[in-house]
Amino acid sequence: MPKDKVILAYSGGLDTSMMVKWLQMEYGMDVITCNLDVGQDKELKGIEEKAWKLGAINHYGFDAKEEFAKEYIFPAIKANALYMGTYPVSSSISRPLIAKKLVEVAEMEDAQAVAHGCTGKGNDQVRFDLTIKALNPKLKIIAPVREWKFDRAGQIEWSKKHDIPIPVTADSPYSIDENLWGRSIEGGILEHPDIPVPDDIWDWTADIMNTPDEAKYIKIGFEAGVPVSLDGVNYNPHELIMKVRDLAGKHGIGRIEHMEDRIVGLKTRETYEVPASETIINAHLDLEKMVLTRHQKLLKYEIDHKWATAVYQGLWIDPYKEDLDAYINSTQKNVTGVVTMKLHKGTAKPVSRESPFSLYDYNLASFDINTHYDQGDAIGFINLWGLPSVSAWNLKRKIADEGIKEMGKKVVPVPTGDY
Numbered sequence: 001m002p003k004d005k006v007i008l009a010y011s012g013g014l015d016t017s018m019m020v021k022w023l024q025m026e027y028g029m030d031v032i033t034c035n036l037d038v039g040q041d042k043e044l045k046g047i048e049e050k051a052w053k054l055g056a057i058n059h060y061g062f063d064a065k066e067e068f069a070k071e072y073i074f075p076a077i078k079a080n081a082l083y084m085g086t087y088p089v090s091s092s093i094s095r096p097l098i099a100k101k102l103v104e105v106a107e108m109e110d111a112q113a114v115a116h117g118c119t120g121k122g123n124d125q126v127r128f129d130l131t132i133k134a135l136n137p138k139l140k141i142i143a144p145v146r147e148w149k150f151d152r153a154g155q156i157e158w159s160k161k162h163d164i165p166i167p168v169t170a171d172s173p174y175s176i177d178e179n180l181w182g183r184s185i186e187g188g189i190l191e192h193p194d195i196p197v198p199d200d201i202w203d204w205t206a207d208i209m210n211t212p213d214e215a216k217y218i219k220i221g222f223e224a225g226v227p228v229s230l231d232g233v234n235y236n237p238h239e240l241i242m243k244v245r246d247l248a249g250k251h252g253i254g255r256i257e258h259m260e261d262r263i264v265g266l267k268t269r270e271t272y273e274v275p276a277s278e279t280i281i282n283a284h285l286d287l288e289k290m291v292l293t294r295h296q297k298l299l300k301y302e303i304d305h306k307w308a309t310a311v312y313q314g315l316w317i318d319p320y321k322e323d324l325d326a327y328i329n330s331t332q333k334n335v336t337g338v339v340t341m342k343l344h345k346g347t348a349k350p351v352s353r354e355s356p357f358s359l360y361d362y363n364l365a366s367f368d369i370n371t372h373y374d375q376g377d378a379i380g381f382i383n384l385w386g387l388p389s390v391s392a393w394n395l396k397r398k399i400a401d402e403g404i405k406e407m408g409k410k411v412v413p414v415p416t417g418d419y
């Protein structure tokens with residue numbers, strides 16, 4: 001009888017390398033490894049070779065940068081996605097893509113199971129498991145870290161015994177997850193929120209002390225809600241994001257450190273480097289303020305918030321997220337234009353913007369010109385707009401003067417006063 005097959009999301013690191021052997025030994029399965037390039041800075045070369053050495057029977061390596069940028073980061077830009085107002089969901093959006101690829105490979109290979117390296121304490125397991133279950137409920141999901149009882153020392157010992165190469169960085173205290181949209185750093189001393197984060201965690205962003213004294217101005221061009229050009233030159237989605245990431249990183253933009261509510265109920269302290277996300281979202285938000293009506297924008301703040309929360313919470317494949325996308329996409333038709341961003345000493349701020357769909361009208365807004373905006377109209381408008389508030393104050397005064405009349409004895413008309 002042929003062995004069952006499992007598709008493993010393989011990063012080439014110690015954990016998932018152990019898993020190749022562990023799945024073979026504990027589950028008696030043939031292991032097929034799968035790796036996605038989503039723009040992590042790490043060297044991806046040697047990964048396939050490592051997988052063969054560990055006895056994988058097949059390996060799939062995908063360059064998923066373009067798909068990740070277009071199908072996952074672009075929607076996040078349109079939604080100005082910031083979980084808890086802070087974290088641009090960079091790791092969160094890569095999981096449904098990786099899960100989708102695992103399912104595709106499993107179907108191609110007629111595999112019975114998929115496996116990933118998530119722990120039982122994190123959000124990523126929720127995102128992986130939920131997406132996999134939705135796309136193919138027949139697949140068994142194996143998450144060895146949720147089952148094996150190793151501590152770090154036990155892991156190293158087991159790896160030595162089974163000839164698993166231990167990377168020099170194995171004793172790095174941090175767990176790092178990178179992609180085009182951001183870099184997450186967790187673990188070690190970072191688990192003490194009362195201690196400031198040490199400098200050695202940062203990699204993509206310069207320390208403010210070492211950033212240029214002179215500001216850098218860049219022009220980001222948007223078409224229908226997504227960035228298409230930098231300083232007038234068009235780029236592919238992932239190239240553009242990488243260019244902004246490098247430029248903004250040099251100016252120390254996008255260092256984030258905050259307390260976060262995980263899906264699984266834990267509160268954790270999280271740190272991120274997100275130079276591209278911070279710059280591009282700030283620019284996009286600014287352009288929206290110019291081209292959307294007040295009412296569109298007010299609802300969009302709420303929908304954006306719900307989108308980021310849903311995506312963080314693993315609901316990428318839920319129809320609810322599609323419904324939110326429908327509103328968001330409908331608002332993006334006119335989000336076309338150019339925003340000039342000033343990158344300086346850790347901040348990325350819009351300094352000017354223009355759009356063919358601008359709703360700003362100089363002739364209406366200017367203090368300098370007398371136009372068909374009749375300032376006299378403002379008086380009547382303020383009377384009606386303020387009516388509820390003024391009425392409440394009139395009542396407050398009346399009660400202070402006369403006290404509250406008993407109900408049922410005498411009908412007391414509520415005074416509205418003059419307005």
Ligand code: ARG
Pocket residue numbers: 089090091092123124175176177184186260270
């Ligand atoms: N807290 C972030 C999130 O849930 C980052 C997760 C990073 N993942 C990792 N395996 N290190 O989206």
